[in-house]
Amino acid sequence: MTIFIIRRFSQSLFVVFLTSLLVFVGVYAIGNPVDILIPADASFAEREAAIRALGLDRSLVAQYGTFLVNALHGDFGRSFVFNQPAISLIFQRLPATLELAFVALTIALMLGIPLGLIAGLKPRSVTDETIMTGSILGFSLPNFWQGMMLIMIFSVWLGWLPSSGRGETGEIFGIATSLASWDGLAHLILPATNLALFQLSLVIRLTRTGVRETMPLDFIKFARAKGLSERRIISVHVMKNILIPIVTVVGMEFGSLIAFAVVTETIFAWPGIGKLLIDSITVLDRPVVVAYLLVVVTMFIFINLAVDIVYSMLDPRIRLSETQ
Amino acid sequence: MTLKVENLCTYFFTRAGVAKAVDGVSFEVGRGEILGLVGESGSGKSITGFSVLGLVDPPGRIAGGRILFHGEDLVGRSQGEMRSLRGKKIAMIFQDPMMTLNPVLSIETQMVETVRAHDRVSKAEARARAVEALGLVGIPSPDERLAAYPHQFSGGMRQRVAIAMALLHRPELIIADEPTTALDVTIQSQILAVIQGLSRDFGMSLIWISHDLGVVAGLAHRIAVMYAGRIVETGETDTVLDNPVHPYTIGLMRSVPANLERGEPLTPIPGMAPPPLGRPAGCPFRLRCFAATAACKTEPEETAADGHRWRCFHPQIARAA
Numbered sequence: 102m103t104i105f106i107i108r109r110f111s112q113s114l115f116v117v118f119l120t121s122l123l124v125f126v127g128v129y130a131i132g133n134p135v136d137i138l139i140p141a142d143a144s145f146a147e148r149e150a151a152i153r154a155l156g157l158d159r160s161l162v163a164q165y166g167t168f169l170v171n172a173l174h175g176d177f178g179r180s181f182v183f184n185q186p187a188i189s190l191i192f193q194r195l196p197a198t199l200e201l202a203f204v205a206l207t208i209a210l211m212l213g214i215p216l217g218l219i220a221g222l223k224p225r226s227v228t229d230e231t232i233m234t235g236s237i238l239g240f241s242l243p244n245f246w247q248g249m250m251l252i253m254i255f256s257v258w259l260g261w262l263p264s265s266g267r268g269e270t271g272e273i274f275g276i277a278t279s280l281a282s283w284d285g286l287a288h289l290i291l292p293a294t295n296l297a298l299f300q301l302s303l304v305i306r307l308t309r310t311g312v313r314e315t316m317p318l319d320f321i322k323f324a325r326a327k328g329l330s331e332r333r334i335i336s337v338h339v340m341k342n343i344l345i346p347i348v349t350v351v352g353m354e355f356g357s358l359i360a361f362a363v364v365t366e367t368i369f370a371w372p373g374i375g376k377l378l379i380d381s382i383t384v385l386d387r388p389v390v391v392a393y394l395l396v397v398v399t400m401f402i403f404i405n406l407a408v409d410i411v412y413s414m415l416d417p418r419i420r421l422s423e424t425q
Numbered sequence: 426m427t428l429k430v431e432n433l434c435t436y437f438f439t440r441a442g443v444a445k446a447v448d449g450v451s452f453e454v455g456r457g458e459i460l461g462l463v464g465e466s467g468s469g470k471s472i473t474g475f476s477v478l479g480l481v482d483p484p485g486r487i488a489g490g491r492i493l494f495h496g497e498d499l500v501g502r503s504q505g506e507m508r509s510l511r512g513k514k515i516a517m518i519f520q521d522p523m524m525t526l527n528p529v530l531s532i533e534t535q536m537v538e539t540v541r542a543h544d545r546v547s548k549a550e551a552r553a554r555a556v557e558a559l560g561l562v563g564i565p566s567p568d569e570r571l572a573a574y575p576h577q578f579s580g581g582m583r584q585r586v587a588i589a590m591a592l593l594h595r596p597e598l599i600i601a602d603e604p605t606t607a608l609d610v611t612i613q614s615q616i617l618a619v620i621q622g623l624s625r626d627f628g629m630s631l632i633w634i635s636h637d638l639g640v641v642a643g644l645a646h647r648i649a650v651m652y653a654g655r656i657v658e659t660g661e662t663d664t665v666l667d668n669p670v671h672p673y674t675i676g677l678m679r680s681v682p683a684n685l686e687r688g689e690p691l692t693p694i695p696g697m698a699p700p701p702l703g704r705p706a707g708c709p710f711r712l713r714c715f716a717a718t719a720a721c722k723t724e725p726e727e728t729a730a731d732g733h734r735w736r737c738f739h740p741q742i743a744r745a746a
Contacts, residue, residue: 319524327539328512341529416529417574
C-alpha cells in the first residue's frame with residue numbers, strides 16, 4: 102500500500118510536469134496578451150515597457166524555465182489583469198466551485214442510488230419506465246437551457262428560490278461555505294440541482310444495470326437459501342457489488358463536474374473558478390490559465406488515487422499490489 | 426417422514442406458453458435418508474429442489490401439488506414463513522462453488538449473517554459457531570481462514586465453505602444441487618465423503634441432485650430418475666441400478682463408460698431431451714426410445730412393484746433379469 106502510494110506519487114509528479122509543459126506551450130500559442138491588455142492608443146515605448154515588464158520579450162524556453170523555477174517555489178506568477186498572485190486568485194474561487202460540485206455529487210448519489218435500485222428491482226414496471234424516461238431527459242437536456250428553466254420555474258414563477266449569486270456564507274471549521282446559513286442553502290439549491298441532473302441520470306442507470314446484473318447471480322440465490330432477509334440481501338450483498346462500478350465512474354465524473362460547472366456558474370452567476378477561467382481565457386491572462394489547469398490536473402490525480410483506494414476497499418480481489 | 430412431495434407441478438408462464446418444468450413429481454425422503462435425483466440438464470431436477478425451498482424465480486411458480494415438511498404443507502406459505510425455514514430447517518448447496526459465495530464479502534461476514542438470520546446471538550458466538558462448522562467440513566485452521574475472501578480459496582475449499590454454511594443450523598434436510606459437478610475427481614470424492622459422514626452423524630436427510638449415476642450409486646439409498654419434468658423410475662438404489670426397467674434409465678446406464686467392458690462401444694441415447702415447451706404428447710421419451718410403440722402416444726401411468734415404481738408401457742423386466 103505504502104509503496105503503491107509512493108510509486109503513484111512519483112508518476113503523478115511526472116504527469117504534472119508534462120501538463121505544465123503542454124499548457125505553457127498551448128497558452129503561448131493562443132495569442133499575445135499585450136494586444137489585449139494595452140490600450141489601442143498606447144505609444145510604442147509604453148508597449149515595449151509592458152512587454153518587458155511581463156517578461157514576454159524572452160524566448161519560450163527562457164519563459165518556461167523561469168516559470169518552472171518559480172512554480173517549484175510555489176509562485177505561479179501574477180495575474181496580468183488583477184495583478185495578484187494567480188494561485189491565490191484561484192484558491193479564493195475554488196471553494197465555491199468545490200462546494201457546488203460536492204453538493205451536486207451528493208444529490209446525484211442520494212437520489213440516484215435509491216431510484217436506480219427501485220428501477221432495477223422492478224424492471225419493466227411503470228415505476229421503472231418512469232424513472233428511466235426521466236433519466237433520458239437528464240442526459241439529453243442541454244445544461245444551459247435546463248438551468249434557465251429552473252430559474253424560470255422556481256425563481257420567476259414560484260418565487261421560492263433566488264436565481265443568482267452565492268448568498269450569505271458562514272464558516273464551518275474555518276471554511277467559508279453556503280451550507281452554514283439558510284440564505285446560502287437557498288442560493289445553492291438551484292445551481293447544484295442543475296449541475297447534478299446529468300450525474301443523477303448516470304448514477305440511476307449504473308445502479309439499475311448493476312442490480313439487473315447482480316440479482317440473477319447464484320450468490321444472491323444462495324443468500325436467499327440461507328434465509329437472509331431481502332433487505333439484507335439488497336443492502337449488503339447487492340449494494341457492495343454494484344458500488345464498484347459506481348465509485349469508478351463517479352470518481353472520474355467528479356472532474357468533469359468541476360469542468361462543467363463553468364456553464365452552471367455562468368447562468369447562476371456563481372462566483373466560482375469556472376467563471377474565472379473563462380474570463381482569463383478571453384483576456385489571455387496566461388498565469389491564471391496555466392495555474393488553473395495545473396490545479397485541476399492535480400485534483401484529478403488525487404481523485405483517481407482516492408478512487409483506487411476506495412476500489413480496493415470494496416473489492417477484496419483487487420489488491421494495491423506491491424509486487425509488480 | 427421428513428419430506429413428502431406429492432404431485433408437484435412447477436410451471437413457467439412465459440409469453441411463448443406454459444413451460445411445465447416440473448410436471449407431477451412425487452417422492453419422499455425419510456430421516457437420515459439420501460435420495461438421489463438423477464436426470465439430464467433440463468429434466469427439472471434443480472427446479473424441483475428450488476420448489477421445495479420456495480425459491481422459484483418468476484415467471485415460474487408452483488402450480489399444484491403439495492410439499493409436506495413434517496406433514497405441513499409448504500406450498501402457499503408466505504415468503505416470510507419460508508425465509509424462517511430456509512437455512513434453518515432446510516438448507517441448500519449449489520452446483521458451482523465459484524459462484525455461490527459473494528466475492529466482495531469475507532467468509533466471516535457471510536457465515537455470521539447466516540447464523541444471525543435465524544438466531545439472536547452475539548457476533549462472537551456466531552463467529553464461534555462459524556469456526557466450528559468450518560472445522561467440521563475439514564478446513565484447516567478455520568479460525569484464521571474466516572477472515573479470508575472467497576477468491577483466496579480453491580474450488581473444493583469454497584464448496585466446503587458453502588457446505589459449512591449449510592450446516593450452521595444443523596438443518597434436517599439438505600438439498601444438494603450437483604455440488605461436485607464442477608470439481609476435480611479427487612476433490613469430488615473428498616466432498617462426497619464429508620457430506621456422507623455429516624448426514625450419518627447428524628441424521629440429516631439429503632436430496633442429492635446429479636446427472637452422474639456413478640456418484641449417486643455410491644451415495645444414495647434411493648434413486649429417482651427424472652425425465653422431462655417427471656420421475657420415470659424410482660426405487661432402492663440397488664434395485665434400480667441392478668434391474669432398471671425404464672428404457673431411459675437403461676440408456677443413462679449405457680452412457681456411463683465405467684459400466685462397460687473395455688472396447689465395448691458406448692451407446693448414447695439418440696436425440697436430445699425435448700424443450701419444456703415442445704414436449705411430445707404421451708410418453709415424453711418415446712421419440713428417443715428403442716422400445717416405443719403406438720401405445721406410447723398416450724400417457725403411461727405409474728406401475729409399482731415392491732417399492733420399485735416406473736412410468737412405461739414397455740418395462741424391460743425380462744431384458745434386465
